[in-house]
Amino acid sequence: MLTVKDIHKSFGDLQVLKGIDFTINKGDVIAVLGSSGSGKTTLLRCMNFLEKADSGVLIFDDEEFDLHKIRKKDINRLRKKTAFVFQNYNLFRNLTALQNVTIGLTVARKMDKKTAEEIGLKMLDKVGLLDRKDHYPNELSGGQQQRVAIARALATSPEVIFFDEPTSALDPELIGEVLSVMKDLAEEGMTMVVVTHELNFAANVAKKVIFMEDGQILESNTAEEFFKSPKEERTKEFLAIINHDN
Amino acid sequence: MAEFFVNTLQFSERLVTIFFDSFGKIFVPGIKVTIPLTLISFSISLVIAVFAALVQYARVPVLRHIARFYIWIVRGTPLLVQLFVIFFGLPSLGVLLNPFPAAIIVFSLNTGAYDAENIRAAIEAVPKGQIEAGYCVGMSYMQIIFRIVLPQALRTAFPPLSNSLISLVKDTSLAANITVVEMFMATQRIVARTYEPLLLYIEVALIYLIFCTILTKVQTVWERRLRALD
Numbered sequence: 375m376l377t378v379k380d381i382h383k384s385f386g387d388l389q390v391l392k393g394i395d396f397t398i399n400k401g402d403v404i405a406v407l408g409s410s411g412s413g414k415t416t417l418l419r420c421m422n423f424l425e426k427a428d429s430g431v432l433i434f435d436d437e438e439f440d441l442h443k444i445r446k447k448d449i450n451r452l453r454k455k456t457a458f459v460f461q462n463y464n465l466f467r468n469l470t471a472l473q474n475v476t477i478g479l480t481v482a483r484k485m486d487k488k489t490a491e492e493i494g495l496k497m498l499d500k501v502g503l504l505d506r507k508d509h510y511p512n513e514l515s516g517g518q519q520q521r522v523a524i525a526r527a528l529a530t531s532p533e534v535i536f537f538d539e540p541t542s543a544l545d546p547e548l549i550g551e552v553l554s555v556m557k558d559l560a561e562e563g564m565t566m567v568v569v570t571h572e573l574n575f576a577a578n579v580a581k582k583v584i585f586m587e588d589g590q591i592l593e594s595n596t597a598e599e600f601f602k603s604p605k606e607e608r609t610k611e612f613l614a615i616i617n618h619d620n
Numbered sequence: 621m622a623e624f625f626v627n628t629l630q631f632s633e634r635l636v637t638i639f640f641d642s643f644g645k646i647f648v649p650g651i652k653v654t655i656p657l658t659l660i661s662f663s664i665s666l667v668i669a670v671f672a673a674l675v676q677y678a679r680v681p682v683l684r685h686i687a688r689f690y691i692w693i694v695r696g697t698p699l700l701v702q703l704f705v706i707f708f709g710l711p712s713l714g715v716l717l718n719p720f721p722a723a724i725i726v727f728s729l730n731t732g733a734y735d736a737e738n739i740r741a742a743i744e745a746v747p748k749g750q751i752e753a754g755y756c757v758g759m760s761y762m763q764i765i766f767r768i769v770l771p772q773a774l775r776t777a778f779p780p781l782s783n784s785l786i787s788l789v790k791d792t793s794l795a796a797n798i799t800v801v802e803m804f805m806a807t808q809r810i811v812a813r814t815y816e817p818l819l820l821y822i823e824v825a826l827i828y829l830i831f832c833t834i835l836t837k838v839q840t841v842w843e844r845r846l847r848a849l850d
Contacts, residue, residue, distance in 0.1 A: 422756060423755075424752050424755070424756075450758065450760060453755060453756060453758055454758040456756075457756060457757070458752075458753075458756035460749060460752070460753065462749060464747075464749035464750060464752065464753035465753070466750060466753065466754070466767075466768050467750065467772055468768065468771040468772045468775065477757060477759070477767065478757030478758050478759070481759055481763050481767055482757055482758035482759045482760075482763065483758060526757060530757065530758060
């Protein structure tokens with residue numbers, strides 16, 4: 375469904391992505407692991423054009439685009455097929471939970487308000503926040519905000535949802551509610567790419583794992599194989615440290 | 621002694637009579653001229669300010685430089701001088717304006733320049749993540765600006781904008797200099813007739829104070845309401 379080839383990205387002198395190749399198939403749940411600064415968030419942001427890659431190719435549903443030269447019109451069209459969940463939620467602060475969920479439908483896709491609200495309510499129900507529909511983001515806990523953000527992502531029926539460390543900004547006791555929503559989505563067959571530090575999630579929910587190090591993909595495997603028998607020394611080291619911390 | 625009291629009493633009586641006779645004569649131009657002058661100018665100034673702030677924020681070529689130039693000129697010259705240039709100066713170029721529209725133009729441009737800076741600062745304070753999230757739900761740049769960024773920025777800019785509204789109420793008294801018969805001009809005319817400057821200027825000051833106090837109260841209530849959303 376979505377393939378990226380040879381993505382390069384630098385910030386000034388710092389090379390963050392050094393040639394990434396990567397394919398997402400329909401129904402994939404891919405966990406992207408790696409230490410801080412390995413480039414995993416940048417990879418995700420480049421795939422949604424929040425960062426402009428220096429070079430690379432993106433193939434989405436058999437359409438090929440040069441990541442450096444892609445036109446605004448194409449970016450907008452491709453973005454409508456995807457959704458993004460941010461580390462710090464980024465709910466629109468001037469809108470209620472329900473309005474946050476429906477604005478992608480009413481404004482961006484010109485859907486009539488009534489249909490959009492029906493979808494919005496369904497999505498809020500799905501993340502267990504129907505009773506919070508008229509609350510503003512500042513009236514919600516971090517976990518609730520992130521669940522609204524997931525509902526917002528779901529509302530536009532994207533082909534793939536990108537999650538950028540969705541639980542990293544949350545208090546430990548709130549992480550569970552967000553992960554359980556994501557687990558339900560995975561079980562329903564939603565295509566997801568999740569940059570995360572949650573090894574449990576990666577091990578139990580993800581079907582594939584990509585391990586990034588220093589701007590490159592060091593190891594890529596099914597989740598089961600990745601955790602049972604990591605191939606690279608660095609991967610073993612990483613897993614040992616993280617497991618030790620947990 | 622008795623004569624002194626009678627004199628004083630007569631004097632006070634005269635003052636009281638002048639005070640109450642004048643109240644309506646000052647207050648009515650306040651309602652009919654000062655308030656409309658303030659409200660019309662402020663509304664136009666908001667449109668100018670949002671436009672001047674947005675072209676800078678969005679880095680629109682040429683327009684953003686025009687906006688900077690406009691703000692530079694207006695903020696660097698006295699309001700009174702601006703009134704004189706437009707009302708007494710422009711006729712030399714064949715542009716004759718009535719006092720009221722001339723005042724509207726000057727007050728709108730003047731307040732607009734200050735508010736443009738307030739609004740620009742508020743727009744720049746909207747976190748980048750809000751814009752990114754807007755792109756990610758499929759909105760265009762313009763949709764994000766008008767649905768997300770501006771509503772949030774205007775909320776942030778509310779206190780400084782209310783302050784400039786309150787300043788404007790008082791600044792409209794300068795329009796007396798270009799023959800607009802607003803509250804202050806009306807007062808000056810009564811002073812010329814009665815020769816009671818202290819009483820009458822304090823009286824007009826009190827009426828300005830009443831207008832500004834009402835606005836301050838409204839501002840406080842609204843700010844409390846807006847704060848509930850932050």
